[in-house]
Amino acid sequence: MNVLIYLVPMALMLGLTGLAGFLWTLKSGQYDDLDGAAIRILPDDDIKT
Amino acid sequence: MDETLDLSTFVERSAAGTARMILAVDGVGCAGCIRKIESGLTKLPGVIDARLNFTQRRLAVDWRDNEIDAAQIVKALEDIGYRAHPFAPERVEADENRQAKWLLKCLAVAGFAAMNVMLLSISVWSGNVSDMTPETRDLFHWLSALVALPAAAYAGQPFFQSALRALRAHELNMDVPISVGVVLALGLSVFETASHAAHAYFDSAIMLLFFLLCGRYLEQAMRRKTRLFAGNLASLKAEFAHRLDANDELTGLPVSALQPGDRVLVRPGELIPVDGTIIGGSSEIDESLVTGETMHRAVGAGTTVYAGSINVSGALTVQVTAAGAGTLVEEVERLLQKATEAKSRTVRLADRAARLYAPVVHAAAALTAIGWLIAGASLHDSIVTAIAVLIITCPCAIALAIPAVQVVAAGQLFRSSVILNCGDAIERLAEVDTIIFDKTGTLTLPDSAVEESSIDPDMLERAARLALSSHHPLAAALARRARERVPYPGAVEEPGQGVGAVIDGTEARLGSAKFCGLADAELHAAARDSEASTIAFAYAGRTAIIPIRQALRPDAVAVTEALMARGLDLIVLSGDRPAAVGPVARRLGIRQWLASLTPAEKIAVIELLKSQGRRILMVGDGLNDAPALAAAHASLSPITAAHLTQAHADALFLGDRLAPVLSAVIVTRRARSLMKQNLALAVIYNGLAVPIAVAGFVTPLIAALAMSGSSILVTLNALRARLAMRVEPSNDSVLVSSASAPADEPRTRQVRALASASVELAR
Numbered sequence: 176m177n178v179l180i181y182l183v184p185m186a187l188m189l190g191l192t193g194l195a196g197f198l199w200t201l202k203s204g205q206y207d208d209l210d211g212a213a214i215r216i217l218p219d220d221d222i223k224t
Numbered sequence: 225m226d227e228t229l230d231l232s233t234f235v236e237r238s239a240a241g242t243a244r245m246i247l248a249v250d251g252v253g254c255a256g257c258i259r260k261i262e263s264g265l266t267k268l269p270g271v272i273d274a275r276l277n278f279t280q281r282r283l284a285v286d287w288r289d290n291e292i293d294a295a296q297i298v299k300a301l302e303d304i305g306y307r308a309h310p311f312a313p314e315r316v317e318a319d320e321n322r323q324a325k326w327l328l329k330c331l332a333v334a335g336f337a338a339m340n341v342m343l344l345s346i347s348v349w350s351g352n353v354s355d356m357t358p359e360t361r362d363l364f365h366w367l368s369a370l371v372a373l374p375a376a377a378y379a380g381q382p383f384f385q386s387a388l389r390a391l392r393a394h395e396l397n398m399d400v401p402i403s404v405g406v407v408l409a410l411g412l413s414v415f416e417t418a419s420h421a422a423h424a425y426f427d428s429a430i431m432l433l434f435f436l437l438c439g440r441y442l443e444q445a446m447r448r449k450t451r452l453f454a455g456n457l458a459s460l461k462a463e464f465a466h467r468l469d470a471n472d473e474l475t476g477l478p479v480s481a482l483q484p485g486d487r488v489l490v491r492p493g494e495l496i497p498v499d500g501t502i503i504g505g506s507s508e509i510d511e512s513l514v515t516g517e518t519m520h521r522a523v524g525a526g527t528t529v530y531a532g533s534i535n536v537s538g539a540l541t542v543q544v545t546a547a548g549a550g551t552l553v554e555e556v557e558r559l560l561q562k563a564t565e566a567k568s569r570t571v572r573l574a575d576r577a578a579r580l581y582a583p584v585v586h587a588a589a590a591l592t593a594i595g596w597l598i599a600g601a602s603l604h605d606s607i608v609t610a611i612a613v614l615i616i617t618c619p620c621a622i623a624l625a626i627p628a629v630q631v632v633a634a635g636q637l638f639r640s641s642v643i644l645n646c647g648d649a650i651e652r653l654a655e656v657d658t659i660i661f662d663k664t665g666t667l668t669l670p671d672s673a674v675e676e677s678s679i680d681p682d683m684l685e686r687a688a689r690l691a692l693s694s695h696h697p698l699a700a701a702l703a704r705r706a707r708e709r710v711p712y713p714g715a716v717e718e719p720g721q722g723v724g725a726v727i728d729g730t731e732a733r734l735g736s737a738k739f740c741g742l743a744d745a746e747l748h749a750a751a752r753d754s755e756a757s758t759i760a761f762a763y764a765g766r767t768a769i770i771p772i773r774q775a776l777r778p779d780a781v782a783v784t785e786a787l788m789a790r791g792l793d794l795i796v797l798s799g800d801r802p803a804a805v806g807p808v809a810r811r812l813g814i815r816q817w818l819a820s821l822t823p824a825e826k827i828a829v830i831e832l833l834k835s836q837g838r839r840i841l842m843v844g845d846g847l848n849d850a851p852a853l854a855a856a857h858a859s860l861s862p863i864t865a866a867h868l869t870q871a872h873a874d875a876l877f878l879g880d881r882l883a884p885v886l887s888a889v890i891v892t893r894r895a896r897s898l899m900k901q902n903l904a905l906a907v908i909y910n911g912l913a914v915p916i917a918v919a920g921f922v923t924p925l926i927a928a929l930a931m932s933g934s935s936i937l938v939t940l941n942a943l944r945a946r947l948a949m950r951v952e953p954s955n956d957s958v959l960v961s962s963a964s965a966p967a968d969e970p971r972t973r974q975v976r977a978l979a980s981a982s983v984e985l986a987r
Contacts, residue, residue, distance in 0.1 A: 179360070183367060187340060194336040202329060211278030215257040 229464075230477040231294035234310030242272060243296055243451075247283045248456040250307040252276065257306075264304045268292060281456055282311060309852065309879065311459045312480065327441045330379040337375030338427070340399050342928075344368045345427040349925050352422060363415040365424045368520030372426040373410060379433050379721050380406055383442060398578040398623050401585055405618035419646070428615055428927045435620050435935045443627035446634045450643050457863060465497040466490075468541065479531075482544050488949045490540045494697035496533045504527065504541035510534040510697060511898035512664045513866055513959060514847045515799045530847060532866045534697050545766040559823055573896075574626045577903055589613045592918045613917040616927050617910050621934040625902030628942030633895035636946070640887035641878040642860075649874035652858040653888055654896035655839045659787060660830065660856065663798035663805050668774040669880060670699045670864040672757070679768050686727060687761040687770060690715060690734045694723045698759050699734070699918060701772050722760075732763040739778055742767050756941065774807065777882040784812045786886050792839070797826050799848050826852040846871060860885060902938050909934040 200206070234242045249261070255476075256277050265274035270291025276283045285297055294310065301308040344364045351361060380403070387399040393644065406429045423880040456478065467475045468487040477495040482488065490496050496509065506524035511517055513532040520536055523529060529542060592609035597603065634644050643648070661667050674684070688706035691699040693715035715725035724736010733740045740762035761768045777783075784794055796817035798805045809817035830840055830852055842849070842856035845865035853859035854872045861873035870876060877884035904923065913930050916922055 179363075186343060187367075187371070190336050190340045198329065199334070206328075206379045208277045208279045208535055210926065211258065211276070214278055215258060217255045218259055 229295035229298075230475050230481070231298070231310050233478065233481040234312055235294050237289060241289050242286055243289045243294070244284065244286050245297070246311045247285065247298070247301070247308040248275070248311045249281055249283050249301070249440070250460050251308065252278065252281050254402050256905065259792065260304060261301065261306060265297065265300060268297070268300055271297070280452055283308065297385050298664055300601065304519075307460065309459045310478070311455070317448075317451055317455055319568045320444070322452060322777075324448055325446055326442070327382060327444055330382060331434070331437040331441055333375050334379035334430060334437050334448075337371050337379070337430045338434045341368045341430050342372050342435065344371075345924065345928070348424075353884035358420060361422070362417065364421055365413070365426070368424060368426040369414055369417060372430045373414075375429055376406060376410055376433060379430075379437060381829075383433070383436065396579050397575055397583045398581075400578070401582045402432070402436065402616075402618060402620075404586070404616050404915045405429075408611050409618075410617045412608065412911045416608070418426075423922050423924050425615055425927060428924060428931060431928060432618055432620050435932070436623055439624040442631045446631045446644075447646075449758055450638070450645070453638075454643055455848045475754070476982065484544050486544045488542045488544060490535045490542055491695065492535055492537055492539060493697055494535055494701065496529050496531060496535055496542060497532050498542070498544045498546045499529070500542040501528055502540055503543045505539050505837075507538035507540050508536040512537055512774075513670070513845065513864075517800050518664060519801065520805055532847060536697055555630060559806070559827060559855075568856065573648075573899060573903075574623075576718060577622060577847060585614065585617045585618060588617070588914060588918070596920070609918070609920045612920070612922040612927070614914045616917045616922055616930060617798075618931070620931050621906035621909055621938045624905060624935055625906050625938050626899050628939050629895050629899045632942050632946055633891055633893075633898075636895075637888060640884055641881075642884045642888050642891075643863075643876045643878070645874055645876065650892045650895050651899070652839075652874065653841065653860075656841040656889065657795040658795065658833060658838045659841045659843060659889075660797050661814075662794055662842075662846060662849050662850070662852075663808055664800055665845040666843050666862060667780055667796070667882070668776055669806060670862070671704075672698070672772050673775040674705050674746070674770060674772055676704055679770060680766075683761065683763065684770070686732060686733055687759070687768065690723055690725055690732055690761075691759075693717060693725065694734070696722075696735075698757055698772050699723070701738075702734075702759060702770060727763065730764045732761070734759060734761045736760065738771075740767060776811065777880060778802070779791060781881045782884045783810055783882040784814060787889065788813070790889065792889070795829075797821055797829055799826075799846065822850050823848045827855050830855050841889075860888060898942065902941055905938055905941060906934060 205212075234245050238244070251260070252258070258278060261276050262274045265271050265285060268287075270288045272286040272288065274283060274285045283301075287297065298310070300463055327923055344367055348356070348361055348364050351364075352431075365494075383399045383402050383406070386397065387403040388396040390400060409425040409429040409432075413426050415431070417424050451945070464476050464894075465479050465482055466489040467477055467482065469475060474489065478776065482498055488497065488500070492507065501527050504525060505773055506522070508520040508522050509529060510520050511530070511533045511536075514530045523540070528545075529540075544916075589610045592613050593606045595609070596606035596609055601609075630650055633650050637644060674688075685707060686704065688704075689708055689710070690712055691703040694700075694703070694705055694712040694717050712725040714729055715723055716721045718735070718739070722733055722739040724731065724953050726732070737758075737760045740760040742760055742762065757772050759770045759772060760771060785800050788794060794814045794816070796805060796809045796812075798813050798817070798819050799821055800819060802819040805817055805819040809815075817826075821829070823934045826849070830842065833840055834857075840858040841858045841860065843860045844853055845862050847866040847868060849861075850869040850872050853869060855859065859875075861870050861872045861876050863876050863878050865873070865876075875888060877888070909930070913922075916926070
């Protein structure tokens with residue numbers, strides 16, 4: 176059972192990383208315009224021909 | 225007269241010389257719009273950045289202050305093809321946005337903790353039936369505590385705070401049993417872990433918080449969405465006023481920026497933007513939005529006028545008075561205050577459930593402990609069992625039962641053009657058995673229209689095209705009929721009389737009968753039909769009288785029939801003359817109607833009907849309806865209603881049709897029955913779970929399964945509402961046969977007599 180000594184902290188760290196990631200996306204306003212984000216990827220105006 | 229546009233109240237300036245403004249933009253509907261608007265604006269010299277929020281339909285523009293100004297930006301948007309208006313964010317909206325972010329953070333923390341604690345719990349559950357050593361189990365329990373305790377302390381705040389608020393006010397709400405359950409579950413788990421027991425409830429407590437936060441967030445998102453939409457509509461509707469400066473120069477500025485004491489010029493055909501006193505000019509004004517009266521009133525210097533009236537004939541200078549100084553507004557506000565106080569006493573379904581629920585559950589837990597003690601169990605075991613009862617009955621399903629349905633129903637109402645002002649309006653709308661309609665602007669369209677008549681279509685088209693050159697409100701109604709939307713060149717308007725132009729070499733005149741030279745004919749027509757206003761038209765020796773009247777909403781007859789078929793009692797209460805109200809009521813088959821009512825009399829009628837045990841839905845738009853809206857059990861307003869009136873309506877409806885009223889009734893009734901179903905499901909779940917808990921058989925595994933099971937069941941049942949609440953108004957109008965309604969005079973007289981009697985009493 177010694178494997179738990181590093182597995183459990185690893186699991187918790189992964190979870191915390193996910194939580195921190197979510198809080199960062201929230202803070203940087205990525206959920207402010209959900210419909211717009213879906214539409215903004217459609218135009219090709221960033222492609223220089 | 226040239227005027228400058230002043231938008232400075234909406235602009236936020238920074239020290240670095242840059243400025244920022246938020247605009248509500250109309251007509252954004254596709255991917256192309258985003259690029260068109262953003263690139264169109266950033267091309268302008270001085271504009272630093274333009275970013276359109278597609279979800280909110282709002283545009284944020286940053287620019288350098290010395291190179292371009294706000295008015296030019298609005299103008300540029302108009303040139304691209306979008307109507308935009310600066311948006312002043314309301315404090316309520318900012319608060320709600322902050323609240324939403326906070327709830328989302330709590331939800332994220334609860335979600336993270338629930339997943340990690342569950343990871344540990346499942347290991348313990350499987351370990352308990354296999355070969356886990358007690359030491360490892362204790363380690364896992366302590367780890368769970370390490371994750372769950374701080375997470376619950378953070379994510380539980382919305383519930384703890386609300387429960388404390390309720391307790392301080394000596395009341396009970398759903399958050400009280402929730403908080404008690406969570407705190408006890410965590411406390412018991414820590415105690416059991418410390419005494420090396422096999423069971424701990426960290427996972428139950430944290431999962432409970434996660435589910436409840438989902439419901440809270442959804443409910444909040446619904447409120448935020450409708451508020452956002454209503455905010456955009458309000459700012460797009462915002463009117464501009466022409467302010468006269470000290471040296472009589474005109475400045476155009478938004479009405480919200482006017483101060484008491486300012487002088488405002490109101491040209492013929494314009495809306496009077498504020499409450500005030502006339503200090504110059506004389507005219508006739510149309511006060512139908514304010515009082516419901518469709519007959520024009522002559523005004524001159526010294527007369528008090530109200531925002532929302534239309535200036536018909538002459539230019540007026542109005543001095544702005546502070547709100548509440550006018551007699552009508554004062555009266556309306558006084559009545560409003562009384563009516564609103566009465567209304568806040570109605571209890572929401574959820575709170576009613578909470579008041580019943582909390583004492584029952586807590587009593588059951590106490591009885592369990594006492595019962596086990598009497599039966600000879602140890603004090604420790606009795607308390608553990610009692611707490612298990614509290615945990616398993618924690619009202620997760622009940623707390624989700626109502627918000628879940630509210631969210632789905634609000635979405636459904638939104639699709640039928642009804643915007644809710646508050647969440648509990650759904651329950652109140654569903655209980656309605658009597659609907660009171662205002663006439664002007666509610667049953668009829670807010671704008672008058674040309675009556676279908678036997679006028680030669682060619683003549684009508686010429687008259688309509690000539691009307692394009694006039695500012696008169698009646699002419700505006702006629703001008704909407706013009707197929708060719710180009711005014712005749714050289715058309716000249718004579719203020720207060722009419723417009724003249726030369727069409728194909730022949731003189732044409734449109735306006736008063738005298739202006740067109742046919743006084744007798746108009747008198748004759750007016751005598752025959754007292755309701756309609758008329759415009760005269762003369763062209764090439766031929767003349768025509770064009771009747772213009774307030775038209776019924778196109779589907780009004782079908783909707784009122786469908787409402788009556790659903791057993792609702794319909795009544796018309798109007799501030800307009802009896803001669804104008806009667807025909808409308810008769811056409812709609814509404815037998816009970818009262819005319820020439822003051823706001824106080826409208827309330828008196830409502831109070832009278834309420835005392836007979838009726839639940840009333842008031843549908844109205846005028847300033848004079850605002851107190852009645854607040855006094856009624858539930859209320860609806862068209863989006864064209866006066867500001868004060870909109871603020872007191874439970875919901876607003878959009879568009880020219882009356883159908884949203886019917887949809888509101890149908891959707892909310894179904895929503896209410898679903899809410900009751902959901903509550904019943906939650907009660908059944910508790911009925912099954914409580915005996916198991918009282919008997920002492922609840923393990924953490926059973927608690928977790930039962931709790932998530934009931935929450936998911938309730939949520940699924942609410943989603944079923946999406947199917948059940950699909951509204952098909954076309955079916956309704958087909959099903960109903962056209963009912964002919966004979967006049968019910970005695971009834972009407974009775975209501976009137978009672979109404980005036982109670983008004984007397986009120987004085």
